[in-house]
Amino acid sequence: MPTYGGYSNTIVVREEFVLHISDKLPLAATAPLLCAGITTYSPLRHWKVGKGHKLAVLGLGGLGHMGVKFGAAFGAEVTVLSTSPSKEAEAKALGAHHFVVTSDPEQVKAVKGSFDFILDTVSAEHDMDLYLSLLRTNGTIIGVGVPSEPYSIRPFSLLAGRKSMAGSGIGGIPETQEMLDFCAEHNIVSDIELIDIKDITTAYERMLKGDVRYRFVIDIATL
Amino acid sequence: MPTYGGYSNTIVVREEFVLHISDKLPLAATAPLLCAGITTYSPLRHWKVGKGHKLAVLGLGGLGHMGVKFGAAFGAEVTVLSTSPSKEAEAKALGAHHFVVTSDPEQVKAVKGSFDFILDTVSAEHDMDLYLSLLRTNGTIIGVGVPSEPYSIRPFSLLAGRKSMAGSGIGGIPETQEMLDFCAEHNIVSDIELIDIKDITTAYERMLKGDVRYRFVIDIATL
Numbered sequence: 001m002p003t004y005g006g007y008s009n010t011i012v013v014r015e016e017f018v019l020h021i022s023d024k025l026p027l028a029a030t031a032p033l034l035c036a037g038i039t040t041y042s043p044l045r046h047w048k049v050g051k052g053h054k055l056a057v058l059g060l061g062g063l064g065h066m067g068v069k070f071g072a073a074f075g076a077e078v079t080v081l082s083t084s085p086s087k088e089a090e091a092k093a094l095g096a097h098h099f100v101v102t103s104d105p106e107q108v109k110a111v112k113g114s115f116d117f118i119l120d121t122v123s124a125e126h127d128m129d130l131y132l133s134l135l136r137t138n139g140t141i142i143g144v145g146v147p148s149e150p151y152s153i154r155p156f157s158l159l160a161g162r163k164s165m166a167g168s169g170i171g172g173i174p175e176t177q178e179m180l181d182f183c184a185e186h187n188i189v190s191d192i193e194l195i196d197i198k199d200i201t202t203a204y205e206r207m208l209k210g211d212v213r214y215r216f217v218i219d220i221a222t223l
Numbered sequence: 224m225p226t227y228g229g230y231s232n233t234i235v236v237r238e239e240f241v242l243h244i245s246d247k248l249p250l251a252a253t254a255p256l257l258c259a260g261i262t263t264y265s266p267l268r269h270w271k272v273g274k275g276h277k278l279a280v281l282g283l284g285g286l287g288h289m290g291v292k293f294g295a296a297f298g299a300e301v302t303v304l305s306t307s308p309s310k311e312a313e314a315k316a317l318g319a320h321h322f323v324v325t326s327d328p329e330q331v332k333a334v335k336g337s338f339d340f341i342l343d344t345v346s347a348e349h350d351m352d353l354y355l356s357l358l359r360t361n362g363t364i365i366g367v368g369v370p371s372e373p374y375s376i377r378p379f380s381l382l383a384g385r386k387s388m389a390g391s392g393i394g395g396i397p398e399t400q401e402m403l404d405f406c407a408e409h410n411i412v413s414d415i416e417l418i419d420i421k422d423i424t425t426a427y428e429r430m431l432k433g434d435v436r437y438r439f440v441i442d443i444a445t446l
Contacts, residue, residue, distance in 0.1 A: 046385065129373075140387070143378055150352075152373040155366055158390025162269065164363070165388045167381025 019177050022184030029189035032062060032215040033180060035170070036190060040067040040119060041179040042171030043142045044074060051075035053116040057096070058131065060087050063121035063144055065191055065214040068094045071119070073186050079111065081118070081131075090213070094191075108134070113161075121145050128165065132157040140164040190215050196222040242400050245407030252412035255285060255438040256403060258393070259413060263290040263342065264402040265394030266365045267297060274298035276339040280319070281354065283310050286344035286367055288414060288437040291317045294342070296409050302334065304341070304354075313436070317414075331357070336384075344368050351388065355380040363387040413438050419445040 021030055040063055049055055055076040057067040064080070071078040072095030079098040080091035088099040100107045113136050120131065123145035131141055132153070143151070143166065153165060171179070183189060191214045195203050203216045244253055263286055272278055278299040280290040287303070294301040295318030302321040303314035311322040323330045336359050343354065346368035354364055355376070366374070366389065376388060394402070406412060414437045418426050426439045 043385070143381060146378045146382065150375040150377045152375055153388070154373045155369045155390060158366060158388065159369065159392040160390075162266070162391045163389065165376070165381065166386065167378060167383075168385045169382040 017173060019173070019180055021180055024184045024187075025180070026189060028194050028217045028219070029192050030180070030183070031217045032066075032190035032192060033183055034176065036062045036066045036215060037070075037183065038171040038176045038179050039063055039144050039169065040121070041070050041182070042175055043144065043166075043168035044070050044076075044117075044119065045175070045178075046168065047117060047140060047142065047166075049074055049076050049117050053077070054079065054114055054136075056081050056100075056111075056115045056118040056134065057121065058082075058102075058118055058126075059121040059145065060084075060091055060094075060214075061121060061210065062190075062212070062215045064119075065094050067119045067121060067144075068096050069188050072096070073182075073188060076117075079115070081134075115139055117142060119144065123147055125149050128153045129157045132163050132165070135161065135163050137161045138163070140166055143167045144169070192217045194219050198222070240396060242396070242403055244403055247407045247410075248403070249412060251417050251440045251442070252415050253403070253406070254440045255413035255415060256289075256406055257399065259285045259289045259438060260293075260406065261394040261399045261402050262286055262367050262392070263344070264293050264405070265398055266367065266389075266391035267293050267299075267342065268398070269391065270340060270363060270365065270389075272297055272299050272340050276300070277302065277337055277359075279304050279323075279334075279338045279341040279357065280344065281305075281325075281341055281349075282344040282368065283307075283314055283317075283437075284344060284433065285413075285435070285438045287342075288317050290342040290344060290367075291319050292411050295319070296405075296411060299340075302338070304357075338362055340365060342367065346370055348372050351376045352380045355386050355388070358384065358386050360384045361386070363389055366390045367392070415440045417442050421445070 053076045055071045056079045057064050058081045060080050060082050068078055068080060078096045079100055080096045081100050081102050083103050085101045091099050100111055102108055111134055115135050116139055118131055118141045120141050120143045125147050128151050194217050197218055206212055276299045278294045279302045280287050281304045283303050283305050291301055291303060301319045302323055303319045304323050304325050306326050308324045314322050323334055325331055334357055338358050339362055341354055341364045343364050343366045348370050351374050417440050420441055429435055
């Protein structure tokens with residue numbers, strides 16, 4: 001039996017897995033919504049993040065930039081936590097209200113105990129005790145990245161302040177449709193670089209270096 | 224300035240830290256409620272554990288035995304997870320509905336993906352990925368023990384099933400009063416061994432070996 005996935009231009013699907021994409025949405029910039037979009041939309045909805053909440057987004061990549069857009073659209077006060085001071089202007093253009101350089105101890109100290117939620121999009125190892133210390137009482141870190149090493153968390157980092165470390169992965173079909181409809185209504189898409197299929201190797205190498213704002217999308221017409 | 228704490232028989236306190244203990248409650252067995260009691264009562268209330276929930280209590284010591292009593296009193300279906308098969312009868316006498324020996328892989332496998340909450344009272348190192356695998360979707364482990372080493376948690380253990388690892392420590396004065404009143408109404412106290420002050424060294428040594436059902440209380444009249 002042949003399969004029709006990947007780079008096919010003709011595919012067969014089961015109708016219960018078909019989603020409706022509004023004509024208002026540009027297709028290329030909509031493609032990453034089906035991964036980075038739903039992966040960040042779903043936990044922010046599950047934890048009811050919105051007005052009155054201080055949300056930090058840790059890491060400003062493919063996932064992070066969607067987290068900022070959704071967080072701001074839901075009414076939260078959004079802070080981007082990043083190791084790269086150069087990303088401040090971009091973060092604010094995406095909708096972030098504040099920007100904290102995590103390599104600067106003074107800036108980090110100023111936000112201790114201040115966030116209701118941290119959407120943690122980082123897949124490299126990072127200091128969870130430090131980020132837990134930035135949560136206020138009852139705060140939650142929602143991990144959507146997948147570091148290859150286990151998280152190391154001191155019991156007191158959770159116990160003091162009744163904090164939580166949670167995880168969330170992707171989302172189901174009904175919520176993905178809800179997300180697409182929300183995006184159409186609020187003019188939200190992913191920031192992308194549309195590439196020709198012949199440039200895929202270069203794009204892959206740039207992706208490995210984190211040199212992409214914020215997702216590559218392959219133009220299948222160039223196949 | 225002298226202080227009047229510890230083993231004093233005359234003390235001075237600020238009135239906002241005074242709690243009312245019902246005449247229905249035996250004083251000696253009430254003493255541990257102010258630590259093990261509120262430490263387990265508070266998170267079970269915060270996470271609204273009750274009817275319709277499957278609650279596992281990990282570890283059956285001073286904290287665990289109160290977790291079982293409160294969990295059962297709140298209407299949850301309570302399972303004790305313990306390394307000691309010998310504790311099954313005790314666990315059930317305390318109110319547990321089920322008992323799982325965690326050193327038996329077959330028994331552990333049978334409860335995979337089944338709990339809404341695990342109240343984790345263990346202060347020794349233990350395999351968090353294993354216990355996270357016993358939670359159902361959206362389940363939460365609430366840690367109230369304090370292992371000396373950090374928890375090690377694989378990101379996928381949280382991400383798959385949108386699970387949480389939380390912590391909780393003690394409780395405030397209003398909730399402690401609420402807990403004492405609840406205990407008076409439901410005839411809940413700690414299971415204790417009342418000791419003479421002269422036996423404190425033996426009691427301390429037995430406590431280090433885990434040989435106590437479930438808290439030692441010193442009779443201050445023997446001072």
